[in-house]
Amino acid sequence: MRISNKQRINKSNYESKIVSHSLVSLDPTQRAWIEISGRSIEYNVRKIKSLLTNNCQFMAVVKADGYGHDAKFVSQNAIKGGADNLGVATLKEGLYLRSAGISVPILILGNIYTKKDLLICFQNNLMPTISDIKQCIICNQIGKEYKKSFYVHLKIDTGMSRLGFETNNFVKIFDNIILLKHIKIDGIYSHLSTADELDASNENSFANIQRRNFLQLLSNISIKKYPDIKIHLSNSAGTLLGHNFHFDMVRVGLCMYGYCPSQYQINLKLKPVMSLKSKVSFIRTVENEVGVSYGKNFITNKRTKLAVISIGYADGIYRTLSNKISVIHNGKIYPQIGSITMDQLMIDISGSNDIKIGDTVILLGCSEGKCISPIDWAEAASTITWEILCAFKNRLPRLQV
Numbered sequence: 001m002r003i004s005n006k007q008r009i010n011k012s013n014y015e016s017k018i019v020s021h022s023l024v025s026l027d028p029t030q031r032a033w034i035e036i037s038g039r040s041i042e043y044n045v046r047k048i049k050s051l052l053t054n055n056c057q058f059m060a061v062v063k064a065d066g067y068g069h070d071a072k073f074v075s076q077n078a079i080k081g082g083a084d085n086l087g088v089a090t091l092k093e094g095l096y097l098r099s100a101g102i103s104v105p106i107l108i109l110g111n112i113y114t115k116k117d118l119l120i121c122f123q124n125n126l127m128p129t130i131s132d133i134k135q136c137i138i139c140n141q142i143g144k145e146y147k148k149s150f151y152v153h154l155k156i157d158t159g160m161s162r163l164g165f166e167t168n169n170f171v172k173i174f175d176n177i178i179l180l181k182h183i184k185i186d187g188i189y190s191h192l193s194t195a196d197e198l199d200a201s202n203e204n205s206f207a208n209i210q211r212r213n214f215l216q217l218l219s220n221i222s223i224k225k226y227p228d229i230k231i232h233l234s235n236s237a238g239t240l241l242g243h244n245f246h247f248d249m250v251r252v253g254l255c256m257y258g259y260c261p262s263q264y265q266i267n268l269k270l271k272p273v274m275s276l277k278s279k280v281s282f283i284r285t286v287e288n289e290v291g292v293s294y295g296k297n298f299i300t301n302k303r304t305k306l307a308v309i310s311i312g313y314a315d316g317i318y319r320t321l322s323n324k325i326s327v328i329h330n331g332k333i334y335p336q337i338g339s340i341t342m343d344q345l346m347i348d349i350s351g352s353n354d355i356k357i358g359d360t361v362i363l364l365g366c367s368e369g370k371c372i373s374p375i376d377w378a379e380a381a382s383t384i385t386w387e388i389l390c391a392f393k394n395r396l397p398r399l400q401v
């Protein structure tokens with residue numbers, strides 16, 4: 001049977017109504033979700049700022065959607081807590097924050113190199129990181145065309161071997177860069193590669209070698225002649241190394257989200273910003289010596305009561321964490337067992353009668369004095385806390401609490 005155009009239109013209208021209706025009415029806590037505490041962000045920023053001198057600025061690093069927390073929400077709360085600047089990785093991340101109405105200075109920490117992208121940066125009041133004289137020349141041309149200074153930060157490689165001018169080369173060309181009339185050097189910075197290591201505070205640590213290389217370079221370019229240029233070096237771990245590492249600004253990511261980057265450094269008693277929660281969708285009891293989940297890599301050693309939890313690796317929980325994590329329910333800890341599947345995982349609730357279908361369990365976060373941290377997951381998965389946080393997918397709604 002042929003369908004007329006009118007019928008087609010009606011059909012598609014009908015379908016779109018169904019979709020939008022079901023999305024609007026869907027409870028975001030129906031399956032699995034992340035709760036983000038704005039107050040904790042604000043608290044952490046204030047706490048870290050208390051380590052800085054009054055004239056040292058705070059850059060909140062909100063790249064990768066605010067380390068998976070929601071960049072707009074994190075930015076707004078970090079600014080409430082006293083953040084002066086924001087750091088993102090990409091042009092798109094910067095544009096997103098501008099379109100969200102955020103007006104503080106934003107530095108793009110990744111490399112922007114085409115004229116087209118640099119122009120978009122300029123037009124949206126975003127500052128690019130410059131690692132090359134060619135980029136300086138393009139920025140100067142753009143500033144000249146628009147008769148306005150193009151604000152940029154110059155990056156120096158003091159030992160990370162990623163972005164940045166090579167130090168000796170920079171000293172030779174700095175006098176030429178400073179002559180480019182249409183760029184305004186808002187900052188000169190470098191990045192530490194080992195500030196979270198055991199020996200980082202020792203005089204001969206690599207972090208201190210990088211710091212001294214940076215100081216030497218600043219002295220070689222007579223930085224004192226340019227008091228308006230902001231000098232910055234430290235991420236969270238560097239910030240915790242003390243005033244010698246602070247210069248005019250620190251760029252803080254992990255600590256702001258509530259986690260210390262290194263077990264060797266002071267415990268600042270920061271507040272974790274994120275809690276990961278999910279619902280119990282099913283409960284069953286299986287006999288002794290029964291395989292649980294794909295591959296039967298967990299075999300019960302007793303009659304076992306299981307709860308199925310509606311979250312899996314497609315939400316961002318690494319499958320390599322199978323049999324290595326736990327959840328909290330009413331202040332009690334229950335171990336996860338069997339392979340974590342795409343959308344679900346199982347926990348052993350033997351001996352418990354207080355867990356019911358529809359109950360909430362906490363995978364990351366605290367309840368009644370019990371806490372599970374992404375630091376624990378990172379250790380169990382042989383990775384770093386940053387990667388655990390950034391792995392959470394958009395399928396998990398972010399709820400502001």
Ligand SMILES: Cc1ncc(COP(=O)(O)O)c(C=O)c1O
Binds near residue numbers: 237251
């Ligand atoms: C250039 C730069 N500065 C600062 C940071 C923030 O690091 P952290 O999360 O360790 O504070 C990062 C993050 O990777 C970075 O790339």
